[in-house]
Amino acid sequence: MSERLVPTDRTRLRRRAQRGDFDVATIHAIVDDAYVAHVGFVVDGAPRVLPMTYARVGDALYLHGAAANAMLRAAAGTEVCVTITLLDGLVLARAALKHSMNYRSVVVFGTASTVEDGIEKRAALDAIVEHSVPGRATVARPPTAAEVHTTLVLRVPITEASAKVRTGGPNDDDADLDHAVWAGHVPLRLVPGAPVPDERMRARELVPPAPDTLAR
Amino acid sequence: MSERLVPTDRTRLRRRAQRGDFDVATIHAIVDDAYVAHVGFVVDGAPRVLPMTYARVGDALYLHGAAANAMLRAAAGTEVCVTITLLDGLVLARAALKHSMNYRSVVVFGTASTVEDGIEKRAALDAIVEHSVPGRATVARPPTAAEVHTTLVLRVPITEASAKVRTGGPNDDDADLDHAVWAGHVPLRLVPGAPVPDERMRARELVPPAPDTLAR
Numbered sequence: 001m002s003e004r005l006v007p008t009d010r011t012r013l014r015r016r017a018q019r020g021d022f023d024v025a026t027i028h029a030i031v032d033d034a035y036v037a038h039v040g041f042v043v044d045g046a047p048r049v050l051p052m053t054y055a056r057v058g059d060a061l062y063l064h065g066a067a068a069n070a071m072l073r074a075a076a077g078t079e080v081c082v083t084i085t086l087l088d089g090l091v092l093a094r095a096a097l098k099h100s101m102n103y104r105s106v107v108v109f110g111t112a113s114t115v116e117d118g119i120e121k122r123a124a125l126d127a128i129v130e131h132s133v134p135g136r137a138t139v140a141r142p143p144t145a146a147e148v149h150t151t152l153v154l155r156v157p158i159t160e161a162s163a164k165v166r167t168g169g170p171n172d173d174d175a176d177l178d179h180a181v182w183a184g185h186v187p188l189r190l191v192p193g194a195p196v197p198d199e200r201m202r203a204r205e206l207v208p209p210a211p212d213t214l215a216r
Numbered sequence: 217m218s219e220r221l222v223p224t225d226r227t228r229l230r231r232r233a234q235r236g237d238f239d240v241a242t243i244h245a246i247v248d249d250a251y252v253a254h255v256g257f258v259v260d261g262a263p264r265v266l267p268m269t270y271a272r273v274g275d276a277l278y279l280h281g282a283a284a285n286a287m288l289r290a291a292a293g294t295e296v297c298v299t300i301t302l303l304d305g306l307v308l309a310r311a312a313l314k315h316s317m318n319y320r321s322v323v324v325f326g327t328a329s330t331v332e333d334g335i336e337k338r339a340a341l342d343a344i345v346e347h348s349v350p351g352r353a354t355v356a357r358p359p360t361a362a363e364v365h366t367t368l369v370l371r372v373p374i375t376e377a378s379a380k381v382r383t384g385g386p387n388d389d390d391a392d393l394d395h396a397v398w399a400g401h402v403p404l405r406l407v408p409g410a411p412v413p414d415e416r417m418r419a420r421e422l423v424p425p426a427p428d429t430l431a432r
Contacts, residue, residue, distance in 0.1 A: 035317065040265035042263050043226075045261075046258070047296060051299060051319065081262070083267060087251055087252055092352065093356070096359050143311075180422065187409035189407055192403065193404070198399040201399050207398060214306060
């Protein structure tokens with residue numbers, strides 16, 4: 001049997017519970033497939049939501065930014081809500097209010113701890129580079145001690161979390177089936193374009209990363 | 217001269233200010249181009265971030281959901297932070313910590329007011345349908361009074377807001393230019409696939425919406 005997280009009051013979905021999922025493999029797969037997380041935290045009692053890159057290592061989510069970034073420092077040590085959403089399609093129903101989106105999303109609740117341990121911090125930074133382009137951390141110029149020092153890394157455990165997935169076509173009521181309009185869904189996919197070399201690149205023979213490593 | 221919003225403490229970007237933008241046309245264009253907003257609010261002192269569909273009408277952002285949705289009801293009347301992000305590409309630098317993403321994002325701070333006025337509410341619901349597929353509100357089966365009644369619509373003014381845009385290649389330091397690795401950026405684009413008709417569609421001759429109206 002696959003591993004499942006324990007639901008809590010805030011991860012237990014109150015509506016459309018069939019879309020909720022506490023399966024760890026499902027949650028990890030969604031986290032690994034996306035590029036951007038929306039990180040919510042509270043500053044002076046008011047909400048803030050920042051889009052951030054990230055990586056997962058085991059059951060931890062790592063965020064990073066400049067240590068001088070006041071917003072990131074404000075989030076450190078506080079409770080955060082990290083929401084990761086992959087848009088998979090548009091759902092066109094017959095009834096206006098039945099229109100929807102197909103998506104996979106994960107919500108993680110937890111405290112964002114500052115990573116102090118040097119080995120964990122370095123591994124997290126490597127993972128963040130690897131997350132956007134697999135294999136990239138081994139070929140990029142590694143971070144210097146000074147760069148690591150001026151970077152803030154936050155860890156959020158993926159223990160209080162849930163996934164929500166919608167797939168397929170519209171859920172129109174039977175009474176609407178004769179409404180004469182096209183109904184169905186339109187898949188959407190994030191597709192990589194041709195790589196654009198940096199103008200300052202000196203070794204022109206270098207080849208860009210393979211497209212199949214991009215836009216998972 | 218184009219209209220600009222007045223920066224506040226929380227919309228004035230503290231870092232990389234050149235990416236900040238208070239130009240109303242820029243903010244509106246980003247809002248109009250995306251499909252999903254991440255809506256942050258505070259429940260019992262803790263942050264929550266929900267992915268939601270939305271629409272813009274003038275300088276107002278409209279959100280909606282079932283009136284029975286406890287989470288949406290919790291956000292009504294409270295201060296929210298709505299962040300909308302379009303991922304435009306992966307930036308591959310020579311230095312590991314210079315890797316980045318190209319993106320366009322907007323952050324809106326404001327109070328989410330419940331829309332009580334029937335005409336404004338109906339216009340907002342139409343706009344949300346139109347936002348995902350232009351022209352769709354005129355062909356879909358319109359909402360009934362009962363459906364409108366059981367739907368909660370929230371309005372957030374787009375007055376305290378800012379845009380942030382990153383484009384182009386990596387910003388490596390001169391000292392890293394000889395590091396022999398491919399550097400540049402890879403554009404990412406959300407692309408619609410072939411429309412999938414609903415299995416229950418009875419009038420098979422109906423044509424799906426034109427692809428150029430999808431995935432702006």
